[in-house]
Structures are given as C-alpha cells and as structure tokens.
Amino acid sequence: MESTLGVISVAKELDRSSKAEYELVVMASDKGQVPLSSTATVKISITISNNAPPKFMSSEYMAEVPENQPIGTNILSVSAECQSSVVYRIIHGNEENHFAINPNSGVVHSSVVIDYEKRQFYNLTISATNIIHAATYTTLLIHVIDDNDNAPNFSQSLYVGNISENAKPGTVVLTAKMALVVHASDLDSGQNALLKYEIRDEHAKKFVTIDSSTGAIRTVGEFDHEVFQNLEFTVEVCDMGKPQLRGLNPAKVVIHVNDVNDTPPEFSKSEYSAIVLIPTYQDVVITQVSATDPDFDVDTILKYSIKSGNEDGKFCIKQDSGEVFVLSEISAIRDYQLVLEVTDGLFRSQSMLNISVQQSIDSGISFSKYIYKASAKENDFEVRTLEVIQVSGRALNQQYTFRLLNGQDKFVIGRTSGVLKTTGKPLDREQLSLYRLVVEVTGETGKKAHAIVEVIVEDENDNAPMFINQPFHAVALKDLHLGGTVKQV
Ligand SMILES: [Ca+2]
Ligand SMILES: [Ca+2]
Ligand SMILES: [Ca+2]
Ligand SMILES: [Ca+2]
Structure with a gap:
C-alpha cells in the first residue's frame, strides 16, 4: 500500500465578494494496468485572511442631524469587515467630544446637545482596528440642521x-x-x-x-x-x-x-372793552390785549396793530406788548371802536376794542388839589419824592389804591400811599419839559377817579440870578429927582 498527497493550491487571487464558496471534485487514480479511480468532493469556503486589515463598507459616510436632539441620539452606524473582531474609534475631528462611537458596534451617537448656532458641520475620521493592530479609516461628514430655536x-x-x-x-x-x-x-x-x-x-x-x-x-x-x-x-x-x-x-x-407756522395767532378775547376817564393825556395806558400762537414750538414774534377806528389818531398800540395808549389828549366824551390785529408774520387775526371816554362822575372821590404841580431837575439820578396824592375827606379806615397810567418809565407811585416819586432815570428837558401824569385812584367800591399831576422839568443850568460885587456902595445926590439912577448893580 502506497499513498500520495493531493495538494490543492490557489491558482489566482480569490475574491470573497465575487465567490465566497467553491465545490471541487477531486479524482484519484492508481497506475495499475487497469487503473482504478475514485472521486471525492472538496468544499472550499473563502474567508478573510487573519492577516488582512479590516475594510470599511464605504470610504465616506454622510449624515444629517437636527440640532437640539437629546444626548445619545444615534447619528449613523459604520462597519468594517474583518476576520477578527474590530475596534472602532473616532480619531480626528471630534476635539470637542460632541460625538462618541461604540467601539464594538460602530454606532456613532451624540454626546452633547448639538447647537447649529455654534457649529454647522463636522468631519470625523473613524478608524477600525483588528486584533493584530491592522487599521483602516473612513470619513463621517455630519451636517447639522438648523432648528428655529432663537427668537428675534x-x-x-x-x-x-x-x-x-x-x-x-x-x-x-x-x-x-x-x-x-x-x-x-x-x-x-x-x-x-x-x-x-x-x-x-x-x-x-x-x-x-x-x-x-x-x-x-x-x-x-x-x-x-x-x-x-x-x-x-x-x-x-x-x-x-x-x-x-x-x-x-x-x-x-x-x-x-x-411744529411749523401753519396757524394764525389768537387774541385772548374776541372783544375787549375799556373805560377812559377824562381829562386824559398822552401815554395813558388804556388796556393791554394779548394773543397766543398755537404754533408754540415755532419761534414767532407776535406784532399788534390798530387796523381801523383810530382815524383821528387818538390811540396807539405797542406792537410788541399789545398795550394800548392814549396818543393825544382826549377831552370829548364819546366811544371808540378799534379793530386790533395781531400777526405772526404769516397769519393774522383780529379783535375789537371798545373804548368809552367818560367823565369821572359819582365816584365820590375828590382830591386835595384840582391839578397837582411838581417840578423835577433834569439829569438827576436820585430817586426823589415829588408829590403825595391825597383823597379829600378820606375816612381813617378807607383804603384807596393808586396807579400811574402814564410816564411809568420815569415816575412811580406808591400803590396805597399815593406818594409820587422819580425812578432815578434822568429826565431830559429837551425831550419833554412838562409831564402830565394821570393817577388812577380806585376806592374800595371799585369806583375810580383820576388825579392830574403836572411835572415841570427844570433846566439844570437854570441857576438863580446872583448879585455880583457885593456889597454895593452908592452915594445918592441930594437933588436927585424921583426915579433917578442911584447905581447900576
Ligand atoms: Ca437655530
Ligand atoms: Ca429664529
Ligand atoms: Ca402761527
Ligand atoms: Ca403748527
């Protein structure tokens, strides 16, 4: 009995993915004159070599993950083929440890809550290593999907x-x-x-x-x-x-x-009335009218004027203040109706001023003098008392109030005392040599009367004449006739 070995060897490289199993029929025959033979079936399974490194199913994996998913959310599973067991690791792109991989299963999951506002994309490198430390690599690209988690x-x-x-x-x-x-x-x-x-x-x-x-x-x-x-x-x-x-x-x-100037100014009243007692003189204040402009944020200057009713020129109005004055002496008793106008430079409006010129009667107030006469030196800066207006037959507890109706820039009157003084503002004789001041006196009943004070402005060079070369000596001639000259002084 003799035996010979039949060796089956690989003729070319086998690819397990194209054919994983072969079934070969082998025949053995002897060398007798009539050879006898016998067959046997050989089954060959192709397996992966223990020496071969693991092999990933794909060289690049891609995954999308919405932000804000709970920790541990599965992203993707990678797998590599190997004869022996394989260990998976993330070896790059995971410096912040946002992901982890199960070393045995290859399942990648999140290890933090992924925030799109912090990072929108990850590029991880994953390795698979077998027991003889042969390793292979794949890439996992993870795109984070924005969630509407921020309010504007x-x-x-x-x-x-x-x-x-x-x-x-x-x-x-x-x-x-x-x-x-x-x-x-x-x-x-x-x-x-x-x-x-x-x-x-x-x-x-x-x-x-x-x-x-x-x-x-x-x-x-x-x-x-x-x-x-x-x-x-x-x-x-x-x-x-x-x-x-x-x-x-x-x-x-x-x-x-x-604001822009788009509205006319308005008088405080549509109609004013005033009473003027005669005699009355220049500059006596009759009343003061006022107006306001609804365009209060616009810098407008209001200007007042008399539009009509002043044909004889008895009155004037201060264009800035709205004070109405007597312009020239009024002696006749009559009524005036003045149309006043105010303008803001662009728009204008009007109001009526009814002036009634009256004689002061039945006021029950009379004065110690019909006309008070006083004098004041020109160019005098001192405050000087000129006159005291006294109400005749004034009872002890009777109260009167005094008001100066004109000349207020140069003179002042005590409201309850009736003492008339200069203000210390110098008077100029060349400008005005005689002031006719009107003092309005009001009793407790409200009745009014006017007192007139004439103030003469004295020339400061008006020195009283003086005798010179005094004493005088004279010799009178005995036979001097009546009216004859004794001496010239
Ligand atoms: Ca977001
Ligand atoms: Ca948003
Ligand atoms: Ca206006
Ligand atoms: Ca306006």
Whole structure:
C-alpha cells in the first residue's frame, strides 16, 4: 500500500465578494494496468485572511442631524469587515467630544446637545482596528440642521424719529437726517432668521407704516402739531420659522412731530372793552390785549396793530406788548371802536376794542388839589419824592389804591400811599419839559377817579440870578429927582 498527497493550491487571487464558496471534485487514480479511480468532493469556503486589515463598507459616510436632539441620539452606524473582531474609534475631528462611537458596534451617537448656532458641520475620521493592530479609516461628514430655536431681538429698545407736521403722506421718518429704521437680529439661519416687522397700535397705523421686511418707517397720514406733538407706538418682530417665534420685547418708537407756522395767532378775547376817564393825556395806558400762537414750538414774534377806528389818531398800540395808549389828549366824551390785529408774520387775526371816554362822575372821590404841580431837575439820578396824592375827606379806615397810567418809565407811585416819586432815570428837558401824569385812584367800591399831576422839568443850568460885587456902595445926590439912577448893580 502506497499513498500520495493531493495538494490543492490557489491558482489566482480569490475574491470573497465575487465567490465566497467553491465545490471541487477531486479524482484519484492508481497506475495499475487497469487503473482504478475514485472521486471525492472538496468544499472550499473563502474567508478573510487573519492577516488582512479590516475594510470599511464605504470610504465616506454622510449624515444629517437636527440640532437640539437629546444626548445619545444615534447619528449613523459604520462597519468594517474583518476576520477578527474590530475596534472602532473616532480619531480626528471630534476635539470637542460632541460625538462618541461604540467601539464594538460602530454606532456613532451624540454626546452633547448639538447647537447649529455654534457649529454647522463636522468631519470625523473613524478608524477600525483588528486584533493584530491592522487599521483602516473612513470619513463621517455630519451636517447639522438648523432648528428655529432663537427668537428675534431688537437692536434697540427705543427708536426716536422726527417728522414735520406739514409732511405729505409717504414721507420717510428721519432720525438725525437718516431714515428711521428699526432693526432686529435672529441667530438662526434661512427662514428661521427671516424677519417680519409689524406696528401693534391701531391709532399709530393711521399715521405711519413700517416696511415689514426692512423696518423703515414712513407716514401714511397727515400730522398736526397742534393736535399732538409726539406719536408713540410699539413695533413687534417675528421670524418666518416653524414654529414662528416672536421677539420677546417689542421696540418702542417715538416720533416727534415738528411744529411749523401753519396757524394764525389768537387774541385772548374776541372783544375787549375799556373805560377812559377824562381829562386824559398822552401815554395813558388804556388796556393791554394779548394773543397766543398755537404754533408754540415755532419761534414767532407776535406784532399788534390798530387796523381801523383810530382815524383821528387818538390811540396807539405797542406792537410788541399789545398795550394800548392814549396818543393825544382826549377831552370829548364819546366811544371808540378799534379793530386790533395781531400777526405772526404769516397769519393774522383780529379783535375789537371798545373804548368809552367818560367823565369821572359819582365816584365820590375828590382830591386835595384840582391839578397837582411838581417840578423835577433834569439829569438827576436820585430817586426823589415829588408829590403825595391825597383823597379829600378820606375816612381813617378807607383804603384807596393808586396807579400811574402814564410816564411809568420815569415816575412811580406808591400803590396805597399815593406818594409820587422819580425812578432815578434822568429826565431830559429837551425831550419833554412838562409831564402830565394821570393817577388812577380806585376806592374800595371799585369806583375810580383820576388825579392830574403836572411835572415841570427844570433846566439844570437854570441857576438863580446872583448879585455880583457885593456889597454895593452908592452915594445918592441930594437933588436927585424921583426915579433917578442911584447905581447900576
Ligand atoms: Ca437655530
Ligand atoms: Ca429664529
Ligand atoms: Ca402761527
Ligand atoms: Ca403748527
């Protein structure tokens, strides 16, 4: 008996992926004169060589993961083929340890809550190592998907703008010569950060509109500073994400309505009346009218004038103060009706002043003198008492009030004492040598009477004449006739 070995060897490289199993039929025959033979079936399974390194199913894996998923969320499973067991590791791209891999199964999962606003993309390198430390590598690309998890936020809590009250609808509201634009930001991306602005107050919507995407504000209505000076409203913002998020704090917008001169001034009354007692002289104050301009933020100067009723020139009005004066002496008893006008330079309005010139009768007030006469030196800076106005037969507890109706710039009267003084403002004889002052005296019953004080302004060079070369000596001749000259002095 003899035996020979039949060796089956590999003729070319086997590829397990194309054929994993072979079934060979082997025949053995002897060398007898009539050879006898026999066959046997050989089954060959192709396995991976223990020496071969592991092999990943794919050289690059790709995964998408929404942000904000809980820790431990599975991202993807990688796998490498190997005869022996394989250990998986993330060896690159995971410096912040946002992911972990199960070393045995190759399942990659998150180890933090992934935040799109912090990082949108990861590129991980994963290794597979077998027991003889043969290693192979693959890449895992992870794209983070944005979630609408940030509400928009206004850059400022308060926006201030200006508009002129005569601005036409459609005018851009300005702030410091730039268009007033409210602005909010959103940390998300895409639709989640696409913002929409909206005015919340219904009243404000009648006057302004906001561009829902740019936040620019322009007018839709007309403004009137005389109605309101400021328009205040709130603007809200929301994004276009799902779910839609609204900004937590709305922004406040204040628009100042700038005044322009578009309204006439108004007299305090449509009709004034005054009584003038005669005799009355130049500069006696009759009354003071006043007007106000509703355009109070505009620097306008009001000017008063008499439009009609003053044909004989008896009155004048101070254009700045509205004080109405007697311009020339009035002695006749009659009524005047003056039409007064006030203007702001652009607009004007009128009022009536009825003046009744009356004789002071039945006042029950009479004075110690019919006309008081006093004198004052010109160019005198001292305050000097000139006269005391006394009411005749004044009872002890009877109260009178005194008021100077003219000459107030140079003279003053004690309100209850009736003492008339100079003010210390020098008088100029060349300007006016005689003041006729009118003092209005009012009793407790309200009845009035006028006292007249004539003040003569004395020339300061009016020195009294003086004798010179005194004493005088004279010799009178015995036969001097009556009326004859003794001596010239
Ligand atoms: Ca987000
Ligand atoms: Ca958002
Ligand atoms: Ca005005
Ligand atoms: Ca105005």
